[in-house]
Amino acid sequence: MGETANIAEMAKRVSDDIFEIFGWERRGPLDENFECCKDHRAKATDDETTTTAGKKIKTHPSDIVFRYDDPYTNAASYLTTDLKSYGEESITKTTLGKPLKSMCQAIDCANVSEDFQQRYISGEDRWHVHGLLFVYNHDGFFRPEEFTKLVANATPANLRAPRDRRVFVLGPGDIAHLHSVARDLMVYRGNHLNRGATYRWFTPDLIIRKSRTTSFGKAAPIETLLGPWQIAGIVHADQPQPSRLRLYYRCRGTPNVEEFEYLIEFLFRHRLLDYPIDLCLVGSEGPTLERFQAAVNNVIETLYGLDEFRARLSKIEPQVLSEFQTRFSSANIGMERA
Amino acid sequence: MRHPSRYFADDKDIYDLLMSQKRKLNDETLRRFLRERGIIVSPNAERSELAQYMSRLPMGWRDLQTMLERVGSVTHRTGRTTSEAVGVSVEQIETAAHAVRDERTERRGEEYRIVKKSDGSLEININYSILDTTKSRLRQRSEQHATISVDPGASTGGVRIRYPEEERGREIADAIILRALGDPKGLVRETIALDGCNAAQRTRFFEILMNGIDGFSLRTVTQTRFRRLDDKTADSELDGDTDTLTLPGIEDEETDARILRVQLDGAGVFASSEFQQLKRSGFYVSSVVWRARMDAGDGLDAEFDAGFVVADSGSAFTYRLRGVFRRNEHGEHARTRESPTSSERGKLLRALEDAAVSAQDKVREGADLQGAPQPLGDPDDSEAMTNQPNEIQS
Numbered sequence: 001m002g003e004t005a006n007i008a009e010m011a012k013r014v015s016d017d018i019f020e021i022f023g024w025e026r027r028g029p030l031d032e033n034f035e036c037c038k039d040h041r042a043k044a045t046d047d048e049t050t051t052t053a054g055k056k057i058k059t060h061p062s063d064i065v066f067r068y069d070d071p072y073t074n075a076a077s078y079l080t081t082d083l084k085s086y087g088e089e090s091i092t093k094t095t096l097g098k099p100l101k102s103m104c105q106a107i108d109c110a111n112v113s114e115d116f117q118q119r120y121i122s123g124e125d126r127w128h129v130h131g132l133l134f135v136y137n138h139d140g141f142f143r144p145e146e147f148t149k150l151v152a153n154a155t156p157a158n159l160r161a162p163r164d165r166r167v168f169v170l171g172p173g174d175i176a177h178l179h180s181v182a183r184d185l186m187v188y189r190g191n192h193l194n195r196g197a198t199y200r201w202f203t204p205d206l207i208i209r210k211s212r213t214t215s216f217g218k219a220a221p222i223e224t225l226l227g228p229w230q231i232a233g234i235v236h237a238d239q240p241q242p243s244r245l246r247l248y249y250r251c252r253g254t255p256n257v258e259e260f261e262y263l264i265e266f267l268f269r270h271r272l273l274d275y276p277i278d279l280c281l282v283g284s285e286g287p288t289l290e291r292f293q294a295a296v297n298n299v300i301e302t303l304y305g306l307d308e309f310r311a312r313l314s315k316i317e318p319q320v321l322s323e324f325q326t327r328f329s330s331a332n333i334g335m336e337r338a
Numbered sequence: 339m340r341h342p343s344r345y346f347a348d349d350k351d352i353y354d355l356l357m358s359q360k361r362k363l364n365d366e367t368l369r370r371f372l373r374e375r376g377i378i379v380s381p382n383a384e385r386s387e388l389a390q391y392m393s394r395l396p397m398g399w400r401d402l403q404t405m406l407e408r409v410g411s412v413t414h415r416t417g418r419t420t421s422e423a424v425g426v427s428v429e430q431i432e433t434a435a436h437a438v439r440d441e442r443t444e445r446r447g448e449e450y451r452i453v454k455k456s457d458g459s460l461e462i463n464i465n466y467s468i469l470d471t472t473k474s475r476l477r478q479r480s481e482q483h484a485t486i487s488v489d490p491g492a493s494t495g496g497v498r499i500r501y502p503e504e505e506r507g508r509e510i511a512d513a514i515i516l517r518a519l520g521d522p523k524g525l526v527r528e529t530i531a532l533d534g535c536n537a538a539q540r541t542r543f544f545e546i547l548m549n550g551i552d553g554f555s556l557r558t559v560t561q562t563r564f565r566r567l568d569d570k571t572a573d574s575e576l577d578g579d580t581d582t583l584t585l586p587g588i589e590d591e592e593t594d595a596r597i598l599r600v601q602l603d604g605a606g607v608f609a610s611s612e613f614q615q616l617k618r619s620g621f622y623v624s625s626v627v628w629r630a631r632m633d634a635g636d637g638l639d640a641e642f643d644a645g646f647v648v649a650d651s652g653s654a655f656t657y658r659l660r661g662v663f664r665r666n667e668h669g670e671h672a673r674t675r676e677s678p679t680s681s682e683r684g685k686l687l688r689a690l691e692d693a694a695v696s697a698q699d700k701v702r703e704g705a706d707l708q709g710a711p712q713p714l715g716d717p718d719d720s721e722a723m724t725n726q727p728n729e730i731q732s
Contacts, residue, residue: 072394151373151374151376151378152373152374154373159381161380162380163387164383164387165380166377166378167378168378169378174376206348206349206393206394207348207350208353209349209394223377223394223395226375227395227396227398228396228397229398252400256399259398259399259400262346262398262402263399265346269346
C-alpha cells in the first residue's frame, strides 16, 4: 500500500474509532492539499500540486478536517489534521518540529483561503480553523512522557501560529488514552443502553463567560480531550438530562490522594455529585483504588462529615480501565513531507 | 492535612492568578505550560488572551500545583527562631510530639514529620496552610512550614528546643513542651530574657553575645536598632529589613525627646560616634545584624541577626542565621550570601544560643567586665569596626 492509501486508511480509522465518539464530524475530502495563499511555501520544493490547467501551485497538506461546535465561543471549530505514524526511532525534535512549523503556516492560510473554505466549510458564519498534529507511534515503544517533553521543548520562535488560532498535538499517550475512552463508551453503549439512548460530553460552566445553554453538549472540544478527565453523560431516549455519568480519569502512573480529593471537589462544585458516576481510571498503576477510597474518607471526615455527603460519594463507583492497544497503522506515514 | 479544596480554582481564579503574577508566571512560562499540554499558541498573543484561554482549560490537581509552586504559594520560608531550655529528655519530647501530632493533625490541618537524628537530636517538621484574604482567592491559602528542633545537653540538664518565632510555631512548641512537662507545677522552662535590665545592661548583652560565639570572631556589625526604655510598643520591625524612615536632626535635644527608635546601617556601627551618642542619650540596643568569622576550618563568615521581639520587657529573644559567605580557592570571601547546609545551620545556631545564655547570665550577674572582651565602640577595637555607618534611620 502506498503512502496515500495508508493515509486514507488511517484517517478513516482514527476518525471512526476515536473522534466520532467525541462528537467530531468529518468534513470534506480526505488527504488533499489546499492552496497556499500567503507565500509560506515559496521556498519549499515539496507540496507542489499541478492544477487541471497544468499550472504548478504551492499547497498545504490536509489529511482530514474535523468540525465541532465549540462550547465557549459560539463558533464552529475546524481542525485541519496532519496524521503521522512513526516508529520509536523516528520521533525526534526534528520530525516533530517540521510538521509543527508547517501546521502553523497551514492554519494561517486556512483561515482566509477560499480554496479551503470551498472544500470544507459550508453554510456558517462563525468558524475558526485550528490545526491538529496526530502523532501515532506504530511500534508502541515510545514513552508518552518523552513525547510531552519534546513538544514542551519545541523552539517557540519556529511556531508562529496566527493570533487567536492554535495548533494542538496528540501524541502516543493521548491517542492510547482517547482510544481507550472511545472504545469503552462503545462497549458500554452496546451492552447497557437501549435504542435511542445516547451520550453527551460535559464541559464546565465558566464564571467569566456565561454564554451557553447546556453543560452537556454533543461534542467534547479538543481542550477536553487533552485535559485530565473526560465526562460523558448517558442520556436515555426522550430524557432531557443524563441519568448517569461515565467519568474517564487519565491516570499518569499512580494518582495521589490529593488528585482525587480535588476531583471530588470539582464534581461537587459543578453539581455532578447529583448523578451516579462510573469513575473509570484509565491506565492506572499501583494502588489507585485505595488512594481513591482514602480521598473519599478524607473528604467526608475533614470537610463535610455529613451523611448526605457520604451517600452522594457512595454513588461514585471506581473501576480500573486498562489502556486499549490498537494499530492504526504499521507503517511510517508522513515522513516524506513536513 | 492540606485539603485540595482550599485551592479549588474556577476559571476566574485562574484568570486572576495569571493576570496578577506576570513576573513569576511570565508569558513564556504560560506557553510552555500549554505546550506540555499539547497546545501551541501564537507568540503574538497578549497576556489577557493567554490568561483567558488558559482559564477555560480543564485543570487537575497537578496542573494547579505546577502553577502555585511557580508563584510561591507552596514554598517554605525560613524566618527567625527562638528557643528555650526545658528540663526534660529528648525522649519525653518525642513522646509528647507524637501525642500533639495525633491531636492536631486533623483538628488543625497540620502534617507532622518527626525525625530522630543520629546525633541524638530530634527534628519535628510541620506543614500547614494559612489564609490571607487580601490576596486573590487562589492565593489566599499559602503553604507554610515550621521546624522545631530539639538538642540534648542544655544548661538546665534537659533539652534546648528551637522553634519559629511566629504564632503557629510558638503554639505547637508550647503544646509539645507542656505535654512533655506533664504537671505544670514542675515547670522547668528557661527562655533567654532581659526583663528588669537597664539600658546599659541590654546593650552590654549584645556586645558580649557578638564576641562570645565559641570558635568565631566578630568581624563587623552591619545594622543596629536602638530603642528608648520607655517605648512600650512591640518591635514589629524585627521582621523587616526595609521601610524605615530617615530622621535627620538626631543630635537635636528637642527632637531627641520624640524619637523612640533609631536604626544605624553600615559597617562598624558600634565604633561610630553616633553609636556612642545614642548610648549616652539613653538608647539601648534592641537588635543587631553582624558577621562573624569561623576561627578554624574553612574560615567562612556567618551573618547573624538577633534581637528581642518585645524589646522593653526583654522577652522573646529571637535570632536567625541569615547565611554564610564562603571562601573561594584564593581564600577570598564570596560577596554574596548563601544558605548554610542543614548541619552548619544546626551548629551555628547552637553556638549562638550558648553565647546568648552566657551573655544573659553575665549581664544579670553584673560580672561581665572580668575576662570579657573589651566593650565595643572603642576607637582601636579592630580594623573592621572603624568604618562609619552610612546612614541614620529611625
